[in-house]
Amino acid sequence: MSEAAVTLTAVTFRYGSHVALHNLSLEVPTGSCFGLLGPNGSGKTTLMRLLATLLPPTHGHLRVCGFDTVREADAVRRCLGIVFQHPALDGDLTVEENLRLHGAFYGLRGPELTQRIEELLERLGLSDQKRTLVKRLSGGQQRRVDLARGLLHRPKLLLLDEPTTGLDPLARHGFWQLLHLLRQTVTLIVATHLLEEAERCDTVALLDAGRLVALGAPKALTSTLGDELLCLETPVPETLAQALQTHFGLEAHVIGNSVRVATPHAHALLPRLYESLGDRLQSATIRHPTLEDVFLAYTGHPLQATSPLPFAEAP
Amino acid sequence: MNTFMLSVRALWWRELVKFVRDRARLLGALAQPLVFWLLLGLGFHRSIQLTGPATPGSYLAYLLPGMMALTMLFTAIFSTMALIEERRSGLLQALLVAPVARTALVLGYGLGSATLAFFEALLLLGLLPFVNGAQLTPTGLIQVLAVSLLAGLAFALLGLVVAWRSVSTRGYHAIMNVVLLPLWALSGAVFPIEGAAPVLQLLMRLNPVTYIVSALRQGLFGSDAAGAVGSPAGCLFITGLLTLALLFSAVHTVRRPLSRSTF
Numbered sequence: 399m400s401e402a403a404v405t406l407t408a409v410t411f412r413y414g415s416h417v418a419l420h421n422l423s424l425e426v427p428t429g430s431c432f433g434l435l436g437p438n439g440s441g442k443t444t445l446m447r448l449l450a451t452l453l454p455p456t457h458g459h460l461r462v463c464g465f466d467t468v469r470e471a472d473a474v475r476r477c478l479g480i481v482f483q484h485p486a487l488d489g490d491l492t493v494e495e496n497l498r499l500h501g502a503f504y505g506l507r508g509p510e511l512t513q514r515i516e517e518l519l520e521r522l523g524l525s526d527q528k529r530t531l532v533k534r535l536s537g538g539q540q541r542r543v544d545l546a547r548g549l550l551h552r553p554k555l556l557l558l559d560e561p562t563t564g565l566d567p568l569a570r571h572g573f574w575q576l577l578h579l580l581r582q583t584v585t586l587i588v589a590t591h592l593l594e595e596a597e598r599c600d601t602v603a604l605l606d607a608g609r610l611v612a613l614g615a616p617k618a619l620t621s622t623l624g625d626e627l628l629c630l631e632t633p634v635p636e637t638l639a640q641a642l643q644t645h646f647g648l649e650a651h652v653i654g655n656s657v658r659v660a661t662p663h664a665h666a667l668l669p670r671l672y673e674s675l676g677d678r679l680q681s682a683t684i685r686h687p688t689l690e691d692v693f694l695a696y697t698g699h700p701l702q703a704t705s706p707l708p709f710a711e712a713p
Numbered sequence: 714m715n716t717f718m719l720s721v722r723a724l725w726w727r728e729l730v731k732f733v734r735d736r737a738r739l740l741g742a743l744a745q746p747l748v749f750w751l752l753l754g755l756g757f758h759r760s761i762q763l764t765g766p767a768t769p770g771s772y773l774a775y776l777l778p779g780m781m782a783l784t785m786l787f788t789a790i791f792s793t794m795a796l797i798e799e800r801r802s803g804l805l806q807a808l809l810v811a812p813v814a815r816t817a818l819v820l821g822y823g824l825g826s827a828t829l830a831f832f833e834a835l836l837l838l839g840l841l842p843f844v845n846g847a848q849l850t851p852t853g854l855i856q857v858l859a860v861s862l863l864a865g866l867a868f869a870l871l872g873l874v875v876a877w878r879s880v881s882t883r884g885y886h887a888i889m890n891v892v893l894l895p896l897w898a899l900s901g902a903v904f905p906i907e908g909a910a911p912v913l914q915l916l917m918r919l920n921p922v923t924y925i926v927s928a929l930r931q932g933l934f935g936s937d938a939a940g941a942v943g944s945p946a947g948c949l950f951i952t953g954l955l956t957l958a959l960l961f962s963a964v965h966t967v968r969r970p971l972s973r974s975t976f
Contacts, residue, residue: 473812480807499727
């Protein structure tokens with residue numbers, strides 16, 4: 399268990415002239431839950447593809463379970479389980495048939511395969527659905543079947559690429575409870591653009607435009623911004639930010655109609671603020687900083703686009 | 714059995730299970746050529762008079778081998794069309810990251826489709842008593858079944874090559890319609906080569922599907938049947954050669970790294 403589950407050494411990846419990943423180096427310790435947080439197009443999915451041996455890096459090296467993803471792709475594939483953004487299942491086959499098919503891709507057969515399928519379905523609460531066609535299952539159930547598929551060959555490392563896409567909050571919560579149960583047996587890497595998912599990980603890497611902007615435990619990252627964050631709603635965000643700068647010497651970030659100020663003295667500041675700028679404020683909130691605030695502080699722009707861009711779907 | 718063979722068998726089996734489960738597809742693959750056959754056959758019943766030695770009893774009989782080929786073509790198109798979506802958001806994603814050569818995918822899809830073609834050919838043979846002039850000998854039967862297997866495989870491999878290079882299902886359809894239907898129409902399926910204009914005759918001789926249809930025709934109606942091109946052995950040989958070439962092409966295609974747009 400001495401070696402890291404994943405090691406990236408100066409990894410760069412280009413699609414033509416577009417640099418999708420820029421000189422990325424990081425380590426994922428064995429047994430941890432590692433989050434990749436970033437907006438659409440930040441390189442999360444590309445990194446997943448490199449780890450999955452689907453693409454070779456343009457420069458640099460990736461080691462997964464101690465094997466090189468280019469020279470020892472087969473060994474990497476054997477130790478790797480992947481849950482994709484869309485379930486890798488055939489809707490016209492039953493749950494069991496899907497898992498049997500997947501077992502064949504890993505050379506599993508006979509009583510051993512049957513036993514593994516029984517065990518996994520039991521563990522994931524799907525035993526009753528064994529003979530149900532996958533297309534007749536709910537989104538949450540399909541995700542669980544897909545998780546069973548990803549775990550069938552007992553991988554050491556499980557990659558999850560936006561694994562809760564299209565799930566309602568309740569199903570998402572259930573899925574994460576399952577992931578927490580898995581933590582004892584498998585290292586997890588989760589790519590997500592959802593704050594609450596990233597905050598459940600031990601370590602988070604914040605990615606923006608293919609660059610690593612911050613890396614650390616969620617708590618450690620947020621505490622760099624102090625304990626308190628002041629959020630102000632206003633119809634004139636730019637003017638307010640300017641005023642904060644000139645009157646109080648504070649650096650403020652504008653997101654849509656809100657202005658955010660990271661300051662350790664938010665409570666003391668608030669009355670003075672209302673005195674001098676009260677006519678421009680609609681509301682003021684003091685809260686703990688989140689990873690989104692960290693992302694904003696490092697990159698200068700928010701994690702989620704405030705107004706949806708046309709054709710903003712990630713490739 | 715190793716991982717490769719297990720994967721091929723599992724993918725092959727999936728094709729069969731899905732085909733049987735999907736009633737609409739089962740009906741569609743058989744009904745469409747049947748409707749074509751009856752419409753063209755009965756529609757041109759008196760308009761088209763075939764001449765020459767060993768002419769089958771009617772145009773209906775003449776059309777039968779071509780319809781067998783069309784059935785196989787539709788089956789292959791159905792099987793391989795799913796591949797475009799499955800690669801990006803379905804089962805194939807899992808196969809692409811599994812420790813198994815992608816050639817398993819080629820053989821699994823190909824053999825699955827070839828098996829379906831084989832059984833459809835058997836079913837269509839049930840129409841033989843309804844047309845005049847058929848003289849199905851044991852040798853002829855073996856030839857028809859062998860060609861069905863080979864041609865089923867060839868069409869599936871062709872579909873796979875096109876599907877792998879297609880980004881969308883619409884693009885795939887466009888290419889298949891532009892390429893495959895003319896290939897079929899120029900194969901001697903609907904009119905015999907002897908009566909065609911010289912330009913078409915040349916195109917027909919260059920068209921590999923011509924030899925598939927001809928091999929089926931010779932199996933059903935004897936080696937000197939009207940519309941046959943070359944000897945039965947020659948037709949079988951060209952069919953086999955085509956299948957082999959497409960096999961290499963398909964293996965080469967799936968081995969290439971996936972581009973950004975295709976997954």
